[in-house]
Amino acid sequence: LGGWSRIDCGMTEVAASPMIARGSASEHASIPGYMTPSGKSRLPMTGGSGLMGNAVLGHIPVAPGWTVSRPYLTLSHLFESKSTEPEEGKQKIGSFPTSMQELMIIEDLLSVMIGIDGKYLKIKVTASGPGLTVKHDSSLDLSLSDMVDRMVSLCQYYVRVVRFTELRQHYEFGLVNHALCAALQELLKEYLILVAQLEYQFAASKLNLQKFWYYVQPAMHTLRALYELVEAVESSSKNGKSASRGGALLNVLHAYANAASGEQYASKLYSFLLQKSSVPYLEMLEKWIYQGVVQDPYSEFMVEERPNRPYYDDSYWEKRFLKREQHILSFLSDKEVVHKIMTTGKYEKHLYLRSTLIVSINFLF
Structure with a gap:
């Protein structure tokens, strides 16, 4: 990112480790x-x-x-x-x-x-x-x-x-x-x-x-920006806003990236962190949209699955898959977009269940 000062001292880059003990x-x-x-x-x-x-x-x-x-x-x-x-x-x-x-x-x-x-x-x-x-x-x-x-x-x-x-x-x-x-x-x-x-x-x-x-x-500017970010994440978590994990955490990063848009380096720094942090969430979103699968071991995704619903219940699709409002990404918060995401995943899940049922019936006969 170019935020650290690099000194031309005729040496190869060596990662200094703070793990080296200095003291008795x-x-x-x-x-x-x-x-x-x-x-x-x-x-x-x-x-x-x-x-x-x-x-x-x-x-x-x-x-x-x-x-x-x-x-x-x-x-x-x-x-x-x-x-x-x-x-x-x-x-x-x-x-x-x-x-x-x-x-x-x-x-x-x-x-x-x-x-x-x-x-x-x-x-x-x-x-x-x-x-x-x-x-x-x-x-x-x-x-x-x-x-x-x-x-x-x-x-x-x-x-x-x-x-x-x-x-x-x-x-x-x-x-x-x-x-x-x-x-x-x-x-x-x-x-x-x-x-x-x-x-x-x-x-x-x-x-x-x-x-x-x-x-x-330059390092001081970078570390100050990181310090302010982690303080904001911690304080929002203490205030009960669920901003310490999943989509809620990504919303905090997104807000910081937008707020720093007037400062080129800070905006680039926060955008870098947002891009890296969003990879697991977007992988969950991809699996949901293309396969109808909720692969969310830590309850971070916008869709919550309750697999123990009776299949023949008329409210099956409404109650098996629920929205987690706090984990909906702020740039996907449009109601129509959220509805399409929910419906697409349910449709894929329905196709999978029907194909499984057909295969089972064919196997019996």
Whole structure:
């Protein structure tokens, strides 16, 4: 999409992995999702049933245990500092020359950009919700402090989007959420490539804070747009609008793509996410129109099938296939279009049942 800054640093593109541990074993023990020696997960629980407890339907499998016991495989690796102040006994960063302070801060920023504490930049993550702050040593040079304050929002945006993908990739959130998470992970991979390139530049002594700020500005615009989107999805879900799955989620993406039509890059970004996320839904729609089949394991489609209706009931076709109003796509919401979709699928189903019945009768005789 061209939203990430690509640095000409004479290297092949390397996907920087946030799974590389930076810190001691004691620091690892404070990671959300870290499996303690007793075998109990430290993954934050949501509600009374926990993160995995939402899979209440019998046909929806529960996520495997390794998703909480191996945090570095699932990006549940964020450090939660015990304190946002520098450790006792550590030399204040202000006691170093300004040029040295700049190098120290750049090194910390490279860690903070992927949600890991630095020596002088400390992250505070709340157990629930997107709350996150990054604080720096108060003795930091004022000119450097101002630059740092501009860039630390990258950490908040990145952490929030990663948390969203971690949660929504579980089975119970459905195929549309899975497709959206896959698209978000594509964009996050590009962001990690940028971090790797910045780290290469820093190791080659070709990076200062001004260059750093120049390179990350496109990434900041992209991550801010993604952050606003995931916040909107979460808030609409909390308000009981059923916008967390299926067609309702696609309607949120469609609304954002339309609202951003005046801003070319944001519109292109949201359209990309909408295109990727709509693939599972459109496959369900295709099966319904051409075969009369409702293949919807997570209740995301606009048509709900109730197969236990008696065949000879005169209300069979009206009550076996029902509309889910909240999952009707906004750009297909015209009553005539919806009626044609419903009728076409029912017609195909009727033809299939009749052909099956005829074959059975012929077999008997």
